Amino acid sequence: MTNIPDSYDPDRIESNWQDEWQDSDVYEFDPSDSDTQYVIDTPPPYPSGNLHLGHGLGWSYIDFSARFHRLQGDAVLFPQGWDCHGLPTEVKVEEVNDIHRTDVSNEEFRDLCVEWTNARIEEMKQTMRELGFSQDWSAEYRTMDPEYWGQTQESFVEMADDDMVYRDEHPVNWCPRCETAIADAEVENVDRSGTLYYVTFEGVGNDDIEIATTRPELLAACVGMAVDPDDERFADRVGDTFEVPLFGQEVELVADDDVDPEFGTGAVMICTFGDKQDVDWWAEYDFDLRPVFTEDGHLNENAGEFEGLSIDDAKDEIADALDDEGVLVDSEPTEQSVGACWRCDTPIEILSKEQWFVEVDQDLILEKADDVEWIPEHMHDRLVDWTESMEWDWVISRQRVFATPIPAWECRDCGYWHIASAAECPVDPNEESPAVGECPECGSGATPEESRGAGGEAAETNWRGETDVMDTWMDSSITPLHISGWPQDIDLDDFEPVDLRPQGHDIIRTWAFYTLLRTGALTDEKPWDDILVNGMVFGPDGNKMSKSRGNVVEPDEAIEEYSADAVRQALALGGRPGSDVQFQWKEVKSASRFLTKLWNIVKFAGGHFDEDTPDIADPAYRDADRWILSELTRVADEVEAEMEAYRFDAALRRLREFAWEDLADDYVELVKGRLYNGRPGERAAAEKTLYTAVTSVVRMLSVFSPHVTEEIWQHLPGTEGSVHNAAWPDPDYLDEDAEVAGRHIAETASEVRAWKSESGMPLNEDLDRVELYFEPGQNGKLDTYDLSETVNAPIKLVEGRPDVELVPVDVDGDESEIGPEFRSEAGAVLQGIEAADPAEIQAQIHSGDTVTVEAAGESYDLDADWLSVDEEYRAESGEEVTVLEASFGTILIYE
C-alpha cells in the first residue's frame, strides 16, 4: 500500500520538485559515470529577460533529449550559456539610465551593461526552472565574462595565426544609425515605396543620355554609367563620356551583362557605393572612389553645397536642384527592395572602411555541413543556399562598446598591426599594452613591463589599442569548443564533434553558419553530429505571436492555468520537430487530463503494492498479464526508436495510447477481479505485472513530464533516488500468442462493457453466461478467468459459428489479391462480386476452393480465400440472446 495523495496537485508538486532539484546533482554531468556521453550545444539566448514559448519549444526538445539520454545511461551535458553582448543591450542601458554611451567611460558603461544583463538572465532562468528544464547549472557560461570572451579572443588569435583573420579596407555594410559595420547576415531586405527619377546627363563631345535612379543623393558619388551590351538603344554609345549634373565630374559609359535593360531607361549610374552591384562594377572597371556619405548618415565634402545634409534630406534637395537645372525629365512612384539593419530597420549604406575580416571558406563550410545530420533534412538546403550566396568575407569588427575587444594594437609610428598571443587573453587592448614590447616592424620603443596592468598607461607607449570590438557571433560561434573544455582541458586538435546542436531555423545563416565556419577553420572537424532545427510557436489564432495582435501566450500563464508537465506535452505534440507549432489550449488541457488519468492509474495500482511487490518471483502470469507485458515490450522499443529519431510527438503519442487505452482501459479493468478476489498467487501475478507496467511508463514519461513522474516515483516501492537517474525500461516479454489472446480478451470485455452501457445497465451487472465463437483460423484458446470476472459471467469458448440465424448480406473481395491478379479487369471483377448474390457466393465458398463470378459478361474464377462474406443476425431462435460481432468471430450474451 502506498500513500499517494488522493488528488493530483500540480502546483504543489512542481514547485516542490523544482526546489529539490535546485539543490541536488541529478542533472550534473559526470563523465566518470558512464562510458558514453551525450553533449548538447545548447543555444545561449540573448538575455532579453523574457523567455517566451518559442524558447519553450526549443528547450523542451533539448530537455526531452537530455532526459532520454540520461535514462539511456549516457553522461549528459546540458549546459546553459548566455549570449550577452550586443547593441540591443547598449540601447536599453542608454534608455534606462538616460545617458548616451559617450557620457561615461567605456568601463563604466560596460559595467552598467553587465549589471542589466545579469538581472535579465535571472528572469529567464526563473522561467526555465518553472518549465522543468534540466540544465547542469555548474556548466553555465556568459559570453560577457572575461573567461569566456578571453576564449573568443584566443580563437581570434588562432585564426589570425592561420591567416584566416585579417585587417583590410573593403566596402562593408554600414548602419548609419548604429554607426557600425554589419555583416551580410545582419542585413535584411525590406520593401519600400520610393521615387524613380529620370535624369539627363549632358554628353561631353557626344549626345546626352538619360538614366533612371531612385537615389539622386548619390549623384556626387557617381563614377560611371552602364548599359546592357545588347541594348539596341545604346548601340555604338559605349565609351561616350558625360558630365554628372550639379557636381560636374565626367563619367564614361560601359557595357555590362548585369544591367537590367527593363529597368528605367536601360542606363544606370554607378556610384561608390549604391549597392553591392556598384562594388562589383567599381572593382571590375577600376572606377574612382568618391565616397559621399559620412558614418552617421550625412553627406560629406564631396557633395559640395549639399554637405551636411542627411541622406533623406539630400534626396529631396538634390531632386529639386535637378529640376531647377532642367535635367529632371520625369519622376514616378516605384516599389523597391532595400537592405536594412536587422536591429533598427534603417537602410544600410555601403562604405569603404578599414575593418577586421574573417575569411569565408565556402568549400570547408559546405563539407562540414554535409557531414552533419540535419533534422529535418531540408534545413540543410537553407545553409547551402546561404553559403553559396556569400560574396564577401565576414566583417567582424564593430564600432561599439559592449562586446569582446579585438586583441590588437597599432604602432603609432609605422601603422603595423600587432595581434595578441593566446597567452595574453583575455586582454583589453585599451587598458593594456602588448607583451611584445617594441614594434616588430619598426622597432619603435615601448616599455611594456611598467605600462602593463594599469589602466590608461597603454597610451604612454607607441601602441594604440584597437577600439573596435567583435561581432557577437564571434562569441557564440565557438560554443561547441567552449562546452568541450577548450582551451583548459583540450587542445583544438583534440576536439571531437558534440552530439547535438538544437536551434531555430531563423538562425541557420548566422549561428549554424558561423559555428560551422569557425569550428571547421579551428579544428577541421564538424561541430556536431546532429542538428535539430525547431520551428516557431504561433499563437492560438494561428498567427505569429505579437503584442499588437494580442495573441501572446506567456509560459507562466499556461503553467498557472494547467501545469508545466502539461505544457511540455502540448509542445511535444504540436507537430513533428521542425514544423511550426500552433499553441493550443486544448492540447494543454488534454495533456492535463492525461496526467490526472496517470495519477489515478498509479493511485489504483499503488493500492495493491507493498514493499515486497518488486521482488515477486516467478509469478503465475495469466494471458492478460502476458499480453500487457508483451505490449509494454513493444512500446518501450518503439518509443526508444522514436526518441532516437527526435520524433518526440510520435513517442509521446505512443506512450499515452499505451497508458490510457491498453493499461488503464483494458488491463486494469481486466485484473480488478483478480486483485480484489483472487487467491494470493493469482493476485501476485497481477500485482507484479501492474508494477512492471507502471514503473516503466513512469520512467518513459519522465522525459516529457518530469515533475509528476518524480512525485510518483518517490511513492512507489522499490525505487531509489530520482526517476531522472533511473534506467530506461528494458522489458523482454514478447509473446505473440499472448498478444492474440489478450486482444481477444480485451476486445470482448470492451464490447460487453459498451453493450451494458448502451443497454443502461450497471457495468457490474451479472450475466447468465457469455459465449465466444471463433471463426475458422482464429486461435480460440484463451484464459477466461479475468474476462469472466470483468464481464461478470461464466465464459464459454466455441470453435465455429453460433447456432443463430445468420444471413449473408455482403461480399468483400481482397483488393490486394484481386488487383494484381486481374490487373485492368480487376475493377469489373470487384463490381461483379458486389453485384452477386451473397448467399450464392457463400454456397460456392463452402463447396470448394474456387468461386466463379460473372462480371461484364465474362466468368472469372477466384480463389475462395480472396472473398469474405459479411453476415448479419436477422432473427434469434430459441433462447433469447444478444449477438455482438467481434474481429475474431461472434460474442453471444445470455442475460
Place this chain on the structure above:
RNA sequence: GGGUUCGUGGUCUAGUUGGUUAUGACGCGGCCCUUACAAGGCCGAGGUCGGUGGUUCGAAUCCGCCCGAACCCA
C-alpha cells in the same frame, strides 16, 4: 523574381515502401456515479484528404499544372 515547407471533419493533428470502414484530440449532442478516475466511462453526428489532370486494377499517399498559406533568399 528564385527556393523550401505545407493544405486531411468546426479547430488542431496522425497517416513518408500506393491496398478493406482515413487516426486521435478539443469542441458539439445524447446516455451513465461503475469500490483508481464525473478532472471519468459509453454512444453519436461531423471529412468528395485544397482544385484539377495523369500514372495504376487501385491514390490522402506517386507525377504535372492551378489555387491558397507560411518561411528563406534576391
